[in-house]
Amino acid sequence: MKKNKDFMPKILAFLCNWCSYAGADLAGTSRIKYPPSIMAIRVMCSSRVDPILIIDAYLCGFDGVLVAGCHPGDCHYQKGNYYTRRRFVVLKKIVEGLGLESDRLRLSWVSASEGQKFAKVSTEFTDNIKEIGENPVKSEIFL
């Protein structure tokens, strides 16, 4: 695993349209600083994210994958994020079971008013990934 100081991770973030994407937007409009590592994909609900998409992102070489949605109970579609949570728990268990780095996956609840929290989550996650290092899958050929 390479570790260099200038390493800026690439993190794929699935943000739910109603909360987290608006939260990220708020972070931007409020000019709160957060690292340029986050690449956002807007989805209508965090439960839209089939864990397969997360696996694909991981195998494509992203250093981290973030899934963010509304706080439990606040889902625009009533209960989408509860399903997300179960799916994420299952995915984490599988990834751990296979001996892969489950720290590269993160689930966070960020509401539309939490620009601050979005910045905090992205900074924290980026720092964590910097700590773990680059995704070794990047240079694997025989996937």
Next chain:
Amino acid sequence: MTKALKLSIKPEQGILEFLRFLLENGKVKGVFTLNKINKNGAVAYSLISNSDELNNAVPFFPIMPANAGKLLSRFTLKGGATEPVAAVVKPCELRAFIELVKREQGKLENILFISLTCGGVYPLSKAVYENVEKYLSEYWDVVKKGEISVDLRSACKGCTEFSPYNADITFDLLGNNDLDKNCIVFLNTKKGEEFAKGMNAKFLEKELDNKKLDKILDKRKIEKKKIFDELETKMNGMDGLIEIFGKCIGCHGCSKVCPICYCKLCGFDSSDFEYRSSNYEAEFRKRGGIRVPPRTLFYHLGRLDHISISCIGCGSCEDICPVDIPISVIFKKIGESVQKMFDYIPGKNIEEDIPLITFKEEEFAEVEQ
């Protein structure tokens, strides 16, 4: 106490006797069971309505040509059976069918489930390259003693769910000492009792001998641990996975035979999954090379994610794998750890929701960071 029947013949003949009784008395209109298709030990599942055809039936043959749960699902997909049918299935096949019914891929109506305490089956390759008939005496001997035959598939050797759930009628075979002369048939449900009524046999009140089964369970648990531990040594992160799945030829056979993989249009089979030439170029520019066909590991991990919650560990996937990847062991191991989180045993209870389509409001708070 459960009602039971005592037949004074070998179970292989006992089941035929029972099926013949059901057919000839019009209690069922058809029987779903394994049938011999030639003298070389090749078998296939079929639906029989004529009792003469039962001469070729071998319901307890230790080969699983396909998971019967999947076959029953095809039979009942577009509406349940309209006339009563008896299905002789192994416990894992029954659990597979229950999982499929939960997914609305089949109907339970009008099917009488006859199952057995299962001693496992031989790999399919044995039926293809050898004649399984010559193993039969050895097989029944091992079943009688309640031991594990070394030739069985690894999925069966380490199977701990060998007594059926949801079966109307259970043939008690495993660890039964006088299997040569007698067989005990448990009528677990009212439906089972109803169908067996009038059968020319001794009716008893009896309970499945749990002590005997627990002993077998312990043996199987030890074997399972051995199999899992062996896998553990091979599975060390990404390198281990590439080693294991690297030889995959991408035939997607494992998903074709998997009873839980029921989707008619699989994303992994679609043209979306196929790389364009620009994708190939982008990949080898980034990585310095690319495996062809690409994304095999993605396919297996993706399937693992979709299946693990309901994986019944029937071992069909490993059975048909042309390059002998220990898929079923991996799926069973990961599957069990996932199922444990929700206290879920796939196929145990038809009333119980699949954990991924339900939730509790207060749970797994620790996963959110």
